[in-house]
Amino acid sequence: MARLLVTGGASFIGSNFVHHVVAHTDHHVTVLDKLTYAGNRASLSGQPEPRVDFVHGDVADADLVDQLVESSDGVVHFAAESHNDNSLECPEPFVHSNVIGTFTLLEAVRRHGVRLHHVSTDEVYGDLALEDPGRFTECSPYNPSSPYSSTKAGSDLLVRAWARSFGVAATISNCSNNYGPYQHVEKFIPRQITNVLRGIRPKLYGEGRNVRDWIHADDHSSAVLQILEKGRVGETYLIGADGEKDNKTVIELILTMMGQDPAAYDHVPDRLGHDLRYAIDPTKLGDELGWRPRYRDFEHGLAATIEWYRDHEYWWAPAKDATEAFYARLGQ
Numbered sequence: 111m112a113r114l115l116v117t118g119g120a121s122f123i124g125s126n127f128v129h130h131v132v133a134h135t136d137h138h139v140t141v142l143d144k145l146t147y148a149g150n151r152a153s154l155s156g157q158p159e160p161r162v163d164f165v166h167g168d169v170a171d172a173d174l175v176d177q178l179v180e181s182s183d184g185v186v187h188f189a190a191e192s193h194n195d196n197s198l199e200c201p202e203p204f205v206h207s208n209v210i211g212t213f214t215l216l217e218a219v220r221r222h223g224v225r226l227h228h229v230s231t232d233e234v235y236g237d238l239a240l241e242d243p244g245r246f247t248e249c250s251p252y253n254p255s256s257p258y259s260s261t262k263a264g265s266d267l268l269v270r271a272w273a274r275s276f277g278v279a280a281t282i283s284n285c286s287n288n289y290g291p292y293q294h295v296e297k298f299i300p301r302q303i304t305n306v307l308r309g310i311r312p313k314l315y316g317e318g319r320n321v322r323d324w325i326h327a328d329d330h331s332s333a334v335l336q337i338l339e340k341g342r343v344g345e346t347y348l349i350g351a352d353g354e355k356d357n358k359t360v361i362e363l364i365l366t367m368m369g370q371d372p373a374a375y376d377h378v379p380d381r382l383g384h385d386l387r388y389a390i391d392p393t394k395l396g397d398e399l400g401w402r403p404r405y406r407d408f409e410h411g412l413a414a415t416i417e418w419y420r421d422h423e424y425w426w427a428p429a430k431d432a433t434e435a436f437y438a439r440l441g442q
């Protein structure tokens with residue numbers, strides 16, 4: 111696949127994937143990104159110009175998408191609205207990007223016979239009880255609980271239908287919670303890191319018992335590339351790194367690793383419909399494709415992430431004040 115189209119390639123996870131592809135393959139990458147608040151051209155800085163092209167546009171723009179797909183050998187679809195709090199505030203952009211955008215892309219790859227990998231989330235499965243020892247698998251039923259997760263579930267089902275009904279050469283991956291470089295400061299881990307760097311007390315929803323299964327964005331990128339190159343068409347693969355931690359543990363780890371009192375944070379009202387626990391079983395991905403995460407120790411990956419935010423204030427500072435003002439209006 112000499113020519114890859116990466117939708118949402120200036121986003122957090124998408125830009126990490128572009129960096130990974132350039133570092134580990136000879137592919138040429140075209141990035142399509144709408145550059146909403148969560149997209150940032152600076153996340154692609156340092157990439158060699160002959161290897162990476164950037165197109166500013168909407169994945170729901172049928173004419174533009176058709177043109178880009180026609181000149182590509184493969185498509186990796188990251189483009190999505192992804193923040194749960196924003197989906198509760200205003201769901202419409204989530205329907206537009208996650209559902210209409212995916213439909214538009216599917217029609218283009220169908221016309222041109224181009225390989226597609228669709229990137230999704232474990233949140234489509236809903237949540238697990240805190241005391242439940244089980245984990246999500248590729249056979250888990252969908253049970254989304256927010257406008258974000260329901261629109262991602264809808265996009266997954268569209269991909270499955272186009273693969274079965276029209277023979278689109280597609281795969282899907284559902285990944286656990288990502289952390290790492292280039293993540294917007296509205297998200298849990300970078301928000302707490304940048305709060306400490308700014309001398310602001312970190313914020314914890316409710317009691318902080320909610321559990322997330324964390325994976326470093328570079329490990330997610332390596333898994334997606336493996337699926338794109340070796341995955342069985344029509345299959346779904348779950349991506350995880352056995353990184354289950356509750357939010358209270360994560361916030362206390364961040365404070366401790368940054369030389370602060372681990373209790374120096376504030377509790378804020380819990381999010382509406384806040385899922386209790388996510389946990390991914392990546393057995394199929396490991397057994398079929400031989401994939402293994404690089405950051406098997408969460409603290410190792412978290413230390414690298416803290417260091418990145420220390421060194422890249424120029425990247426995150428422009429969005430910080432507006433983000434904290436938004437949360438202050440919500441009492442969070």
